[in-house]
Ligand SMILES: NC(=O)C1=CN([C@@H]2O[C@H](COP(=O)(O)OP(=O)(O)OC[C@H]3O[C@@H](n4cnc5c(N)ncnc54)[C@H](OP(=O)(O)O)[C@@H]3O)[C@@H](O)[C@H]2O)C=CC1
C-alpha cells in the first residue's frame with residue numbers, strides 16, 4: 001500500500017507518525033527545505049501524551065511525482081496552503097486514489113474538488129492539540145486524537161476506515177453525513193479559536209474573566225445560527241453540547257492553532273474562521289455582532305504588528 005502525507009506540521013506530523021508506526025515502508029512524507037532535511041536525517045519524532053513516544057523513518061521528499069501514484073494522500077496543510085499542496089501532489093493522484101482532507105473550515109472540500117482532476121475526496125474534522133517544535137519534532141498534548149470523516153463514496157470511506165482503525169486515533173466514519181460534523185467543528189473553531197486569538201489567553205484564563213464564558217457561548221450561538229441559515233442540519237442542543245464539553249474539558253491551559261499562529265507572528269487561518277463566518281452571515285442575513293467585532297479587532301491587530 002502507498003500512503004502519502006503532505007503538510008508535516010502539528011496534525012500531519014501526528015498522523016504520519018501514526019501511519020508509519022503501523023505501515024512501515026509504505027508511507028511517504030512531503031516536506032520542504034529544513035523540515036525535509038531534518039525528517040530525512042533524524043526521522044519523524046513524536047512526543048504524544050495520547051500515542052506515546054515514537055521515532056519512525058518514513059520516506060521524505062519535496063518532489064511528490066517521484067513517489068508515484070498513491071492509494072491515499074492525507075492533506076494536512078493549513079487551509080490557505082491547500083491549493084499549492086494539492087497542485088504539487090496531482091502527479092500522485094490516480095483514478096482510485098483517495099485524497100483525505102484534514103483542514104479546519106467549511107470551504108476546503110469544494111476548493112479541492114476544483115483542483116483535483118480524479119480520485120476520491122474524503123473530508124474530515126479532527127480534534128487534537130498538536131504542534132511542531134523548532135527542531136521539527138511533533139508535540140501532541142491531551143488524551144485524545146479523534147477524526148470524523150466521510151463522503152458520499154461509501155467504498156472509499158470503508159477503505160480509509162480499515163487503514164486508520166488502530167490505537168492512537170479514534171475514528172468515526174460519518175459517510176455522506178460528514179457535512180454536519182464539518183460544521184460542528186467549524187462552530188467550535190469560530191468560538192474557541194477566535195476567543196483565544198482575540199484575548200491571546202488560554203481558554204482557562206478566558207473562562208476566569210467575568211464575561212468570558214458568556215462571550216464563548218454567544219460566539220457558539222452566532223456560528224450555529226449561520227450554519228442553520230445555510231440549511232445544514234445541526235442538532236437542536238448543539239450550542240449547549242459544545243459549551244458543556246469545553247467547560248468540562250480537564251486541560252484548560254490551552255490556546256488554539258489560530259491563537260498560537262497569531263501570537264507567533266505566523267500567517268493564520270483567521271479568514272477561514274470568523275472572516276468566512278462574517279461573510280456567510282451577511283449572505284444569509286444573520287446578525288453576528290460579537291464574531292464580527294472580534295474578527296475586525298484581530299485583523300487590525302495583525303495588520304498593526306506587520307507594520308511595526
Ligand atoms: N494543530 C492542531 O492542533 C489542530 C489543527 N487543525 C487544523 O489542521 C490543519 C493543519 O494544521 P496544523 O497541523 O496545525 O498546521 P501546521 O502549521 O502545524 O503545519 C502545516 C504544515 O504544512 C506544511 N506546508 C505548507 N504548505 C505546504 C505545501 N505547499 N506542500 C507541503 N507542505 C506544506 C508546512 O510546512 P512549511 O514549513 O514547509 O510551510 C507545515 O509543516 C489546519 O487547517 C488546522 O486548522 C485542526 C485541529 C487541531
Ligand SMILES: CC(C)(CO)C(=O)C(=O)O
Nearest residue numbers: 126127128192256257258
Ligand atoms: C478545537 C481545537 C482548538 C482543538 O482541536 C482546534 O481545532 C484548533 O486548535 O485548531
